[in-house]
Amino acid sequence: MEINKIDGALLKKAFKGAVNYLISKKEEVNALNVFPVPDGDTGTNMSLTIKSALKQIESLEGSFSVSEVSQAAARGALMGARGNSGVILSQLLRGLAEGLDGLETAGTQEIAIAFKKASETTYKAVMKPIEGTILTVGRETAEYAIRHYKKNDDLVKFLEDVLVEAKKSLDETPNKLQVLKEAGVVDAGGMGLVVLLEGALKVLKGEEISNQEDDEVLKKKAQKEIQFTEADESLEFGYCTEFIINTDYDDIDALREKISPLGDCLLVVGGGGTKIIKIHVHTNDPGKVLQYGCELGLLQDIKIDNMRYQHRETLFDESEVENARESEKEEAIEEKEFSFITVSMGEGMTETFKSLGVDYVVKGGQTMNPSTEDFLKGIDKVGGKVVYLIPNNSNIILSAEQARDISDREIIVIPSKSVPQGIAAILAFNEEASIEENENNMKEALSSVIDAQVTYAVRDTTINGKEIHKDDIIGIASKDIVESGTDITEVTINTVENLMNDDISIVTLFYGEDVTDEDAENLQEKLEEKYDDIDIEVIKGNQPIYYYIMSLE
Incomplete structure (x- = not known):
């Protein structure tokens, strides 16, 4: 059947198909990492990022336009972006949303223009664009779309031709990047983009793509689906209450202060222009918490579990809730001149950073890159007027920079690529020096250490x-x-x-x-x-x- 225009409902369906198809191909994408190390993460990062986008799309109710669907995807991907590939993908979706802004439906011309805008946005997001990567595949695909959209009004036929060109561009990536050629692989990020296009096209052609749950989701379910046979009356607060507020409200501190007396394990994440706020709290009065949320905007993904009887899957990871519980044992956040936030992936490393004065450690590293939202949550938990983000991994730097750009705090990203570099940067900090001097000294310290991994x-x-x-x-x-x-x-x-x-x-x-x-x-x-x-x-x-x-x- 010929399709000349795609509306919001069909775009949502195509997007869901693209996400599930990428998850099904995740390990194939991971296997394309140039270094043959067991931390293949491009497929994982892209699938987690795009799933965050899909979650926002699925929250849309009633009838909606292609503009609204793409805007929701951009919001979700922005907060859920993980790793360099995830951040680039979030910027691609941001550009796509800008290209479709204000449109009820889209045909071949509008889709081609949106592809071009998406490519331009990804190039702007990377300080030193490298050809032979997802950037190249996106750009060459968009250029082809712009040249050929007038030749065919049939959206399916048009996207079939576009996909062929995308695959050609992907196959050429080893000829543009020597390290790919030597390793005998195509670019993993480019492959992820091709898979997404292919999944969306399959849906538009009437194919069904089954829902996929990746290993991370299954792992979380296994951790969370714990049944209690008897009521535990020892809990001070019995209801685990979670929801998302769609709102322009931006005073996270005020909202946290308002909810805090109603319970414990409180998490308030979002703001900073994201248009969404996530709430998690253990309380005896979930209705009161929901009322506060209703005063600020529309609610979605509402979950209320009676913890005295059961504990089921939640919006927040178990580790996030545990962090919230631990933070409540500490003194209230006090304002100070500076704070350090770093990333660590082992208990010993975490203790080392804390002994050096790090205020907040984001759990993550090679096997699970933290998201932009993880950094924003950390920023929200420290009291420094200036916050230094130290990612300790080259694949996490873009997520840290994206968090910096979203936050309304003064954030300085020190682009450390390893734990030893992160330690060297912290040791180079001087309380008596100016902000600019410390930033320069910490960045210079990164090159003072030789690091390696086995x-x-x-x-x-x-x-x-x-x-x-x-x-x-x-x-x-x-x-x-x-x-x-x-x-x-x-x-x-x-x-x-x-x-x-x-x-x-x-x-x-x-x-x-x-x-x-x-x-x-x-x-x-x-x-x-x-x-x-x-x-x-x-x-x-x-x-x-x-x-x-x-x-x-």
Whole structure:
């Protein structure tokens, strides 16, 4: 059947199909990561980001236009953006929404213009655009759409041609980016974009795409679906109350202060121009909390669970609620001149950062990049007039910057790409220095430390002329595999040796959850014997994925 125009209802259906199709292909996208490490995250980040967009779309009620659907998608993706690919995807949806702004329906011309606007927005979002990535695939796809929309009024036929061009562009990414060519893969982000287009097109052609639940959703359900056979009357507050407010209201502090007397484990997330506020609270009077929400705007996703009997799936992760509970044990947030927020993925690392004066630690890292919303929640929990965000991962920097742009606080992002860099940046901070001096000093400190990681390869590949085999232990430094082998301790020692120079006086190693205390102590003894004039410090980091994360200073 020929489709000349797409309305809001059909766009919503196509969007849902695109999301489910991406989730079904998530691991295929993850497998395209250039480095063969077990933290493939492009597919995961894009699927979580786009699911956040879909959640906002599904909250729309009654009849709605393509403009309203695209605006909802942009809002959801903005808050849920994870990793570089997720942030770029959120900006793509933002541009798409701008291109469809004010339209009830859209035909081939309007879709082509929206594609072009989406591409332009993604390029503006990246400081140094790199060709051979999702940016290129989006741009070349949009350019084709602009050149050809007049040739066909049939939207399905038009999008079939556009998809063919998108796949051609994807296939060409290794010829534009040498690292892809050497690894024998196409760009993962570009693949994710093609999958989304393909999923949407399948729906428009009448195909059914079943609902998908990715591993993260299933994991959360397994954690949360806990049944209590008897009522627990010991709980002070019995009703877990959650909902979202669609509102222009922006005074998060005032709203939190208003709700706070009604319960505990309070989370108030949003504002900053996002048009939505998420509420979580344990209370004995959910009706009163809902009333406060109704005074500010329209409510959606309302969930009220009697915790004395049961605990079911919620809007907030279990870890978020636990963080809220822990925060209530602490003193009220007091205003101060500055605060630090950093990202950590292991208990030992978290304790190290806290010992250095970090005010709030966002849980995350390689296996689960925190979202823009996670950073905003952290900003909301610290009292610094100036807040320094220290992401400690190159794939998290854009999310931190997006949180900075949304927040109405003074936020400075220090683009640390590893835990050792983050530690060096904090140590470079001087309370007596100006904001500008501290920002410069902290950024300069990032280059003062040499860092590396030891993990294992998930597939065969060749990088910079080195042949790597599946399950090899590999040492990674400066986006290069500097060592490989079959023994963790041996590879770690050789990695240190590869990075050692005459200026090094301290070597610090954080050992992960898969390394025993005995093995870590054995490694320390061997390094101390090899480098008797250098301080060797081994700390239990408990991080996943990486056996060791090390710094040489």
